[in-house]
Amino acid sequence: xxxxxxxxxxxxxxxxYLILDDRPILVDAGxxxxxxxxxxxxxxxxxxxxxxxxxxxxxxxSGAAAELKEATGARIxxxxxxxxxxxxxxxxxxxxxxxxxxxxxxxxxxxxxxxLDIGKWKLEVLETPGHSQGSICLYEKTxxxxxxxxxxxxxxxxxxxxxxxxxxxxxxxxxxxxxxxDVKTMYPGHMEITSRDVNRQIQMSLRFAKSVL
Ligand SMILES: [Zn+2]
Numbered sequence: 001x002x003x004x005x006x007x008x009x010x011x012x013x014x015x016x017y018l019i020l021d022d023r024p025i026l027v028d029a030g031x032x033x034x035x036x037x038x039x040x041x042x043x044x045x046x047x048x049x050x051x052x053x054x055x056x057x058x059x060x061x062s063g064a065a066a067e068l069k070e071a072t073g074a075r076i077x078x079x080x081x082x083x084x085x086x087x088x089x090x091x092x093x094x095x096x097x098x099x100x101x102x103x104x105x106x107x108x109x110x111x112x113x114x115x116l117d118i119g120k121w122k123l124e125v126l127e128t129p130g131h132s133q134g135s136i137c138l139y140e141k142t143x144x145x146x147x148x149x150x151x152x153x154x155x156x157x158x159x160x161x162x163x164x165x166x167x168x169x170x171x172x173x174x175x176x177x178x179x180x181x182d183v184k185t186m187y188p189g190h191m192e193i194t195s196r197d198v199n200r201q202i203q204m205s206l207r208f209a210k211s212v213l
Pocket of ligand 1: 056131
């Protein structure tokens with residue numbers, strides 16, 4: 001069975017997920033590498049991690065990518081639409097955290113329809129712009145698992161669209177698309193993991209997004 005562990009440890013950090021499949025990966029990096037690495041070590045030798053998939057470039061998801069790459073040797077993957085954001089305080093919104101965006105090398109870019117075969121799980125890349133211009137979600141069809149980044153959160157919550165690259169109309173379209181999926185478990189970029197009637201929760205997010213337009 002594929003295990004997923006939330007390994008982020010610092011307050012205000014985005015959620016970092018460790019997926020233990022044949023090829024272990026991280027979904028997002030958070031902004032504080034220290035506590036995350038400590039948590040990773042509870043489950044696996046960090047050097048076994050092959051990829052760090054970033055759901056988007058925002059600092060609370062990507063700020064520790066360079067340090068985690070250094071510690072693990074993993075390759076960094078980010079949407080082709082956000083490669084130019086790396087190292088930019090405005091587009092990564094690092095300035096909102098009073099921080100500077102570190103430079104790092106993106107090893108591979110992600111785009112719509114790409115399937116990442118990590119063993120038992122095949123993670124499909126869905127482009128879901130709105131919270132940021134190149135936000136992605138990852139969907140595992142067989143297990144009905146969704147890594148939703150900052151596009152949707154549990155209990156009908158939605159990603160902010162009031163930062164650089166945000167677009168509410170695009171967000172609504174992206175969430176509409178997510179409502180066409182069958183999701184059993186959602187791993188959001190913030191808040192808690194949920195398996196409780198997830199399709200309904202995403203429907204609520206859609207209604208909410210439409211109401212704030
Ligand atoms: Zn974000």
